[in-house]
Amino acid sequence: MDHMPENWGRPRSEIYGVYNSAIHNAGPATHTQQPSITGTSVIALKYNKGVMLAADNLASYGSLARFTDQERLIKVGKETVVGISGDVSDMQYIELLLERLIIEDNYEQDGHNLRAPHIYEYLSRVMYNRRSKVDPLWNAILVAGKKDDGSPFLAYVDLLGVTYTSPSIATGFGAYLAVPLLRKIASDDGDEKNITEEQARAAIDECMKVLFYRDARSLDKYSVATVTTDGEVTIEQNVRCKDMSWRFAEHIHGYGTQKM
């Protein structure tokens, strides 16, 4: 019995040539990558007059803190902010797509412009279609702005095409560390009516501090974006974590039992 599938049903090699084993060893075409340069968490919550987002300025190369000036919050059109975590080259590609989208949208000058819910739907389609080709854009994205009825809009889409919306969302490590803190004030739909801008900012700053303490790929320098329901977008840059306590580190040497 011939156990080699390459030989089953085959005419003789002398006449038709030797079997091309590339056929046997071939698998499906795959493009799934590993991300190379990455950004960590993006966090956001709705408040009474809009949405606030924050993302630090670090682009890591694995465990190397490679670039400390990477802006990851993007203003799109007049009234939308998009925050992106994950692979930085894919983030730059998404920035390009959004730029082109807005340019084309402005050709007509007809009083119609794309807003947050539209940009979100567009990005969701792009992300899902890339995942369906098994060639994802390795990112998790938050889109913030306002809905058609004037209320704050905040939604999430990622490399798998997963989408959801909530009064408070965070990507990456933020999903584990920041979301519970944000949900202390913004957990259910409608909670945002009772949150002032100062409270929102305090919650954001606190979360960014906690993330710097605990996320080993984070930075204490970050940007905060605010999108109001009046349609104003501000991005404050070079914000630093304040009043941190690193005193516990004074007496630590090494990683475990090392004494010196």
Add this chain to the structure above:
Amino acid sequence: MFRNSYDNDSITYSPTGRLFQVEYALEAIKQGSASVGLVSKTHAVVVALKRSAEELGSYQKKIIRIDDHLGIALAGLAPDARVLSNFMRQQAMSSRMIYNRPIPISRVVSAIGDKAQRNTQTYGRRPYGVGLLVAGFDETGPHLFEFQPSGTVLEYFGAAIGARSQSARTYLERNFDQFPEASLEDLVLHGLRALRDTLAQDKELLAQNTSIGIVGLDTKFTLYDNDDVRGWLEKLGNVGSTRGRRPPEEREPEATEDAPVTDAPPPEETDTVEPIETDA
């Protein structure tokens, strides 16, 4: 006369700078029965006169729904209108799928305008032989656009296309300052009156031959046909043509006696020579 030597294809200018094939396409629209459109601050309305080839035949559909917020009325080659309406539906669906928003009316009419223009500048293709009145509602309010085979797309307060449409246009011009504040009912009645003025002598607006399309802020595009228009016609009251009874200076020239090539097949040849009325 001389114009015949420059009308062989769509891409040849005449010495006086005209594209005859495009102009001939406009003639095809004039052969179709009338469609009228008008717009207020809250609604956009289209009304159309349907024609049937023979007594036992169905009436040609004149109004087509494109999306919840958008519909068209046609005059001219109905199959060309079908192709364009399918294209508009694809554009509308695409906008909802990609951007989760109803397509702005000005964008969808720009898309068909560009599509039509291509056929006026490509060898071997003919211009679309249909005119459309596009009625829709978007973020900037209700809109009425007129589309022509040349690719020209213009926005109107009130418009009319098709056979004897000049009479409708005259009515619209006389009354258009009442449109913006008109209630939906008044707007539709204005449209029906304008449409009535396009009727040939001794014809009338009937449930079978009248079609109404309405769209507005809280009104999805709704098509009214047959029994659904009876109510409107009753409100209108007088449904008969006033042609032939008006003072001579107001009468417009009679329709041409050429056989229609548009929304009804041409009437059969008869032995006796008689004028072929386009609204048979």
